[in-house]
Amino acid sequence: MIAIDWGGTNFRLQVVNAVGDIVYNITRPIGINQSSRAELEQCLIDATTQLPAQYASAPIVMSGAVGSNIGLYETPYIECPVNPYQLVEHLINIQVSDINAFIVPGIKTHVREGLPDVMRGEETQILGWMQQASRAELKEALLCLPGTHSKWVLVKRGEIVDFYTAFSGELFGSLCAQSLLVSGTQIHDETAFLQGVKINTRDTFLLNLMFSARSRVLAGLHEKNVSAAYLSGVLIGAEVKAAMKLYGKKKNIHLIGADLLVNSYATAIQIYQGKSIKHQGALMAAKGARLLANRFLVNHSLERRA
Structure with a gap:
């Protein structure tokens, strides 16, 4: 399948095989923040056209700011606590030219003094981390996802129960x-x-x-x-x-x-x-997108081309 992590500053496409390994990738400095909708659509078309023929029919799952109110299509937020399978049921199907793709919803929380907090994109990396986490870690763990808007995420009983953003x-x-x-x-x-x-x-x-x-x-x-x-x-x-x-x-x-x-x-x-343990963000995102695609394919027919 094809996993696209599209944030405010960069576009990253990864072809992921059946076990979650990245076998092909394309990166471009075309972010959601600086681009019009027409430019975003053209970026997606150009990148998928560039793919080798053997990947042409792979399903596409996109995450990140691409699903925000300045992205290709605004997807809703799911309220914490969130487990991986809720995200599967809330994938949003979009059509760009002849490309059929799915966008992962974001997550929101209101746990501290009534202040809202949101994430888009990190949830897919967290799902990838969950796949390789031990039972003890899934029972309770603290995750940090550094970036433009860093996330600190509390996982309990295999669910995202709390998080906050650092600017x-x-x-x-x-x-x-x-x-x-x-x-x-x-x-x-x-x-x-x-x-x-x-x-x-x-x-x-x-x-x-x-x-x-x-x-x-x-x-x-x-x-x-x-x-x-x-x-x-x-x-x-x-x-x-x-x-x-x-x-x-x-x-x-x-x-x-x-x-x-x-x-x-x-x-x-x-x-x-x-103390900390390091994990590669790109690999975790790929594994998370693979999980979403696999779970979706259990009950749906998901094809890249309409």
């Missing part, structure tokens, strides 16, 4: 692009990153800690070209600190995402006396 990734990108905190060419410096993470151990305001990315340069405490690395540490450190306070120090925090970002979060978790 860290998008905030970091905006500050680097548009603020005085970061300027000029930047390099990744692990020492500066660690200093940013550890600065959160002080009893002070996050907004003040963020400004220290500039004030430390002016004071000669770090070079201007490592300000982004330091700021990244400040934001990730604050996020990890808050999450571990909210959910407690679980036995292991399961990190699901891209290697570089996952490694940064693992470092921050370790600094705050936590």
Whole structure:
């Protein structure tokens, strides 16, 4: 089957075989945030046309911002707690040209002080993680999915029962692009990153800690070209600190995402006396989409071409 993970900044298509392995992939920097509906439709048509002939009739399952109110088709949110099979029953069928595809619904929760929270795309990665999780992990586990809008997810009894979103990734990108905190060419410096993470151990305001990315340069405490690395540490450190306070120090925090970002979060978790296990986000997404397609095919005829 074909799994498409389509977020705010990137399009990723993966052909997944019967056991959930990725056998072919296409990635393009065409995100939901920057594209019109016509551009999104053309991206999907171009990518599927490019596929080798042996994959032409594979069913397509899409997840992520593609199902948001700025995507190809807005799909509803399902209220927590959510188990994998509820998502199967709420797949939305859409037609783009002669392409027949299904979009995975999002998930919502209202558990803290009446504040809503939502996710799109991460639920498919969580399903992939569930397939390889132990019974003890399915009974209760804490997951972190770093990204533009990082998710911290509590799983109990094989269900997604609670989660919250941290705006860290998008905030970091905006500050680097548009603020005085970061300027000029930047390099990744692990020492500066660690200093940013550890600065959160002080009893002070996050907004003040963020400004220290500039004030430390002016004071000669770090070079201007490592300000982004330091700021990244400040934001990730604050996020990890808050999450571990909210959910407690679980036995292991399961990190699901891209290697570089996952490694940064693992470092921050370790600094705050936590332990983590790393999982590849692309692989978990592929396995989750495979599960959805398999379960759907039990009771339905799902064909890629109309």
